[in-house]
Amino acid sequence: MKNINVAMNGLGSVHKTLSGILKDKQLVLKEKYDIGFNVVMISDSSGVAVNNNGFNMVEVIAHKNSGGRVSGLSEYQDKSFLDILSDTNVDLVWEASPVDFDTGGEALEIARDALNRGISVVLANKGPVVKAHGELKALSNNSGAGFKYSATVCGGLPILNIGERDMIAGDVSEFSGVFNGTCNFILDVLKNGVAFDAAVKEAQNVGAAEADPSLDIDGWDTAFKLLIIANHVMNARITLDDISVKGIMSITPEMIRAEESQGNTIKLVASFDGSTYKVEPTVVAKDTFIGSCTGWEMGIEIHSDLYGIMYHKLYEKEPVPTAASMLRDAVNIFS
Numbered sequence: 034m035k036n037i038n039v040a041m042n043g044l045g046s047v048h049k050t051l052s053g054i055l056k057d058k059q060l061v062l063k064e065k066y067d068i069g070f071n072v073v074m075i076s077d078s079s080g081v082a083v084n085n086n087g088f089n090m091v092e093v094i095a096h097k098n099s100g101g102r103v104s105g106l107s108e109y110q111d112k113s114f115l116d117i118l119s120d121t122n123v124d125l126v127w128e129a130s131p132v133d134f135d136t137g138g139e140a141l142e143i144a145r146d147a148l149n150r151g152i153s154v155v156l157a158n159k160g161p162v163v164k165a166h167g168e169l170k171a172l173s174n175n176s177g178a179g180f181k182y183s184a185t186v187c188g189g190l191p192i193l194n195i196g197e198r199d200m201i202a203g204d205v206s207e208f209s210g211v212f213n214g215t216c217n218f219i220l221d222v223l224k225n226g227v228a229f230d231a232a233v234k235e236a237q238n239v240g241a242a243e244a245d246p247s248l249d250i251d252g253w254d255t256a257f258k259l260l261i262i263a264n265h266v267m268n269a270r271i272t273l274d275d276i277s278v279k280g281i282m283s284i285t286p287e288m289i290r291a292e293e294s295q296g297n298t299i300k301l302v303a304s305f306d307g308s309t310y311k312v313e314p315t316v317v318a319k320d321t322f323i324g325s326c327t328g329w330e331m332g333i334e335i336h337s338d339l340y341g342i343m344y345h346k347l348y349e350k351e352p353v354p355t356a357a358s359m360l361r362d363a364v365n366i367f368s
C-alpha cells in the first residue's frame with residue numbers, strides 16, 4: 034500500500050472535514066485505491082507542528098474544536114512552514130488557508146517551493162491558481178510533482194476534471210454558470226422584498242455569507258472561478274484583466290419582482306460566449322438550467338463541438354464535497 038506523508042496548511046472547516054473523511058474512508062482508500070494518508074505536518078494561524086510518525090487527527094481536531102491552537106501542541110515548532118517542509122519527509126501538501134488574491138500569499142510561496150522540490154500540491158485556496166496558474170503548472174511539469182485544485186471551482190463540482198479528462202479533443206464554444214452561493218442566496222432573499230443590506234445580513238446569519246462578503250457581492254469570487262475554468266479547461270491563458278466583472282450591488286427587490294412576473298429571474302452569471310469573458314447580473318428564464326440554480330446550488334452549462342451541451346449542478350451546503358475534492362485530487366495524483 035502507498036503511504037502518503039501529508040502536510041496540511043490551514044486547519045479550518047475544510048481540513049477538519051477532510052480529516053474526518055480520511056478517518057471514515059480509511060478502509061475504502063486502502064482496499065479500493067491501495068493508498069493511505071499520514072498527516073505529518075499541520076499548521077494554523079498560530080504556527081506549525083510536526084510529527085514524523087503521523088498525527089492522530091481525531092485528537093488534533095478535538096484540540097482545535099475546544100479552542101486550542103497548533104502552537105499549544107507538544108509537537109509545535111517555532112519555525113516557518115517552508116523551513117519545516119524542507120526538513121520533513123512530505124509527499125503532498127494540502128493547502129486550505131485563507132485566500133490572498135493580491136499576492137497569492139504564503140500559500141503561493143508554499144506551492145512554488147513544494148512543486149519545485151517534487152512535492153505534490155492540492156489546493157482548495159484559489160489564490161495561488163488565480164495569481165500564478167501558468168508558473169505553478171510549469172513547475173509541476175518540470176519536477177513531475179502533481180498539481181491539482183479541483184476544489185477551487187465550486188467545491189465538489191468536478192468541472193475541472195470533466196473538462197480535462199472527459200472532453201478529449203473537444204473545443205468549448207461557450208459556457209455559462211452560477212458559481213457563487215452567497216450571491217444566489219442574496220438574490221433569493223431580495224426577491225422577497227428585503228432590502229440589499231438586510232439581505233446580506235440574512236445571508237450572514239445563515240452562514241451563506243462571510244463577515245466581509247465583498248469579494249462575492251462584487252463578482253470577484255465568480256470571476257476567479259471563471260478564470261480558473263478558462264485557463265484549465267480551455268488553456269485560454271487569460272488574466273483577470275480579460276474578464277468584465279459586475280457585481281449584484283445594484284440589484285433591487287423591484288427589479289427581481291418585475292422579472293419574476295415575466296417568468297424570469299436574475300442570477301450572477303459567469304459566461305464565455307466564444308470571444309468575451311463576463312461576470313454580471315443577468316436576466317434568465319426561470320425554466321432554463323441557469324435559472325434553476327438556486328440557493329446552495331452551483332451549476333455550469335457547457336457547449337462544445339464534440340460533447341453536445343452538458344449541464345452540471347451541485348448542491349453544497351457543508352464543506353464535505355470541497356474536502357472530498359481535495360481527497361479525490363490526491364488519490365488521482367498518487368494512484
Ligand SMILES: NC(=O)c1ccc[n+]([C@@H]2O[C@H](COP(=O)([O-])OP(=O)(O)OC[C@H]3O[C@@H](n4cnc5c(N)ncnc54)[C@H](OP(=O)(O)O)[C@@H]3O)[C@@H](O)[C@H]2O)c1
Pocket residue numbers: 042043044045046047048076077078079102128129130131132139157158159184185187188351352355
Ligand atoms: N469552506 C468551503 O466550503 C470552501 C470551498 C472552496 C474553497 N474554500 C477555500 O478553502 C480555504 C479554507 O477554507 P476554510 O473554510 O477551511 O477556512 P477557515 O475555516 O477560515 O480556516 C482557515 C484556516 O487557515 C488557518 N490560517 C490562517 N492564516 C494562516 C496562515 N498564515 N498559515 C496557516 N494557516 C493559516 C486558520 O487558522 P486558525 O484556525 O488559527 O484561525 C484556519 O485554520 C479558503 O481559501 C477557502 O476560500 C473553501
